[in-house]
Amino acid sequence: MELEYPLIRQAIDIISVESETVNNVGFVKITSFNDLTATQFNSALQTFNETNVRALLIDLRNNRSDVYSSEPVGEMVNSLMGADIVAFTEHKGGVQRDFIVTDDTRGFPENIPILILADSSTSGAGELMAAVLKSYAGAQIIGTSTAGNAYLQQTQGLKDGSAIRLTVARIILASELDYAESGLIPDNEVKMEMEVDYTIESLNRNITDPQILKAFEIIETIGRGRDR
Numbered sequence: 001m002e003l004e005y006p007l008i009r010q011a012i013d014i015i016s017v018e019s020e021t022v023n024n025v026g027f028v029k030i031t032s033f034n035d036l037t038a039t040q041f042n043s044a045l046q047t048f049n050e051t052n053v054r055a056l057l058i059d060l061r062n063n064r065s066d067v068y069s070s071e072p073v074g075e076m077v078n079s080l081m082g083a084d085i086v087a088f089t090e091h092k093g094g095v096q097r098d099f100i101v102t103d104d105t106r107g108f109p110e111n112i113p114i115l116i117l118a119d120s121s122t123s124g125a126g127e128l129m130a131a132v133l134k135s136y137a138g139a140q141i142i143g144t145s146t147a148g149n150a151y152l153q154q155t156q157g158l159k160d161g162s163a164i165r166l167t168v169a170r171i172i173l174a175s176e177l178d179y180a181e182s183g184l185i186p187d188n189e190v191k192m193e194m195e196v197d198y199t200i201e202s203l204n205r206n207i208t209d210p211q212i213l214k215a216f217e218i219i220e221t222i223g224r225g226r227d228r
Contacts, residue, residue, distance in 0.1 A: 018200040019044035022207075025219060026053040029200060033065040033125040038072030042079050045108050055219045056080075056108070058133075059117040061143060061211075063126035066153040067171065073129050074100040079107040080114065081136045087128070089152050089169035099152075099171060100132065113222045114139040115215045118184065119192070123147035128171060130184055135175035140187040140218065143211050150180035190214045 017040035018029045026048035028041065048056065067073070070087075077086070077100065086100040116130045116139050127146045133139035152169040170180060196209040207213055 015040070017041050017044060019047070020200045020203055021048065021051060021053060022057075022203045023216065024052075024054050025216065026051075026056045027059070027200070027203060028057070029059040030063060030126065030129075032063060033072055035072070038075035041072075041076045042107065045079055049108055053112065055113045055115065055222065057115045057117070057212075057215050057219075058129075058139075059212075060122045060126040060130055061117050061119045062121045064121055064123045064147075065125040066149070066165070067124045067128055067151070068153055068155070070100050073125050073132070074102070077129060077132045077136070078102045078105060080133060082106060082110075084136060085174050086132055086136060087174060088172045090172050091169045096172070097169075102136075113219065115218060116141045117211050117215065118143045118146050118186065120144055120147060120183070122184075123149040124151075124153075127179065127184065131173055131177055131179050134184065134187075135173055135177050141184055142188045142190055142215050142218070143186050144189060144191055145185055146179065146183040148179060148181040148183035150178075188214060188218065 014034055014036065016030060016032045016034055016037045020027050028044050081102055083104045084102050085098060086102055088096045089099045090096050114133055114137050116133060118130050118141050122130065127149055130141055130146065134141055150171045151167045152171055154166050154168045155163050156166055157163045190211045192210065198209055
């Protein structure tokens with residue numbers, strides 16, 4: 001017996017950025033990097049800016065997004081730092097090309113402290129973002145060492161319809177911060193004794209995550225970061 005069902009094809013927007021204001025701190029959780037991540041992230045920054053948050057906390061843990069282009073990381077860090085040539089790619093034969101170049105369209109106050117949560121599963125795009133903000137925006141990293149995946153990937157289609165993923169270049173920061181293989185070493189190492197799952201909505205009610213708690217402890221020592 002044959003059954004027929006009507007199907008509707010449509011584009012689905014993947015939510016990769018969740019945000020909340022917690023104790024007057026802008027908290028952003030980035031679960032992956034896709035075409036909409038930069039737009040979602042910068043929208044969260046605009047909201048935080050309007051509410052005069054005292055610090056920005058970015059959760060990049062368990063983010064295994066490979067780097068395929070300078071976007072969206074370039075668009076995201078551009079809102080948090082001034083004009084600079086930030087990163088290069090080094091290709092076969094030692095050829096270097098500009099990869100991330102920021103301009104003067106900073107959309108977030110310079111004096112707001114930035115803290116980043118990272119772990120061994122922070123790889124690729126998330127790791128690149130953490131490295132850039134550490135080098136150029138004075139961000140502190142809390143958690144454990146990252147994966148050490150400082151490489152540009154490319155997907156190559158094959159005749160049979162399948163595809164393979166190739167490493168085509170190494171990503172090098174102009175600041176000379178080298179995290180390839182070794183990963184980024186946290187400024188404040190905080191290990192997780194057990195996995196703590198949370199939702200953005202629950203943060204204003206109860207925080208049990210030791211890495212998040214450490215971040216808020218550091219924020220209190222830094223001060224408000226902005227005159228009121």
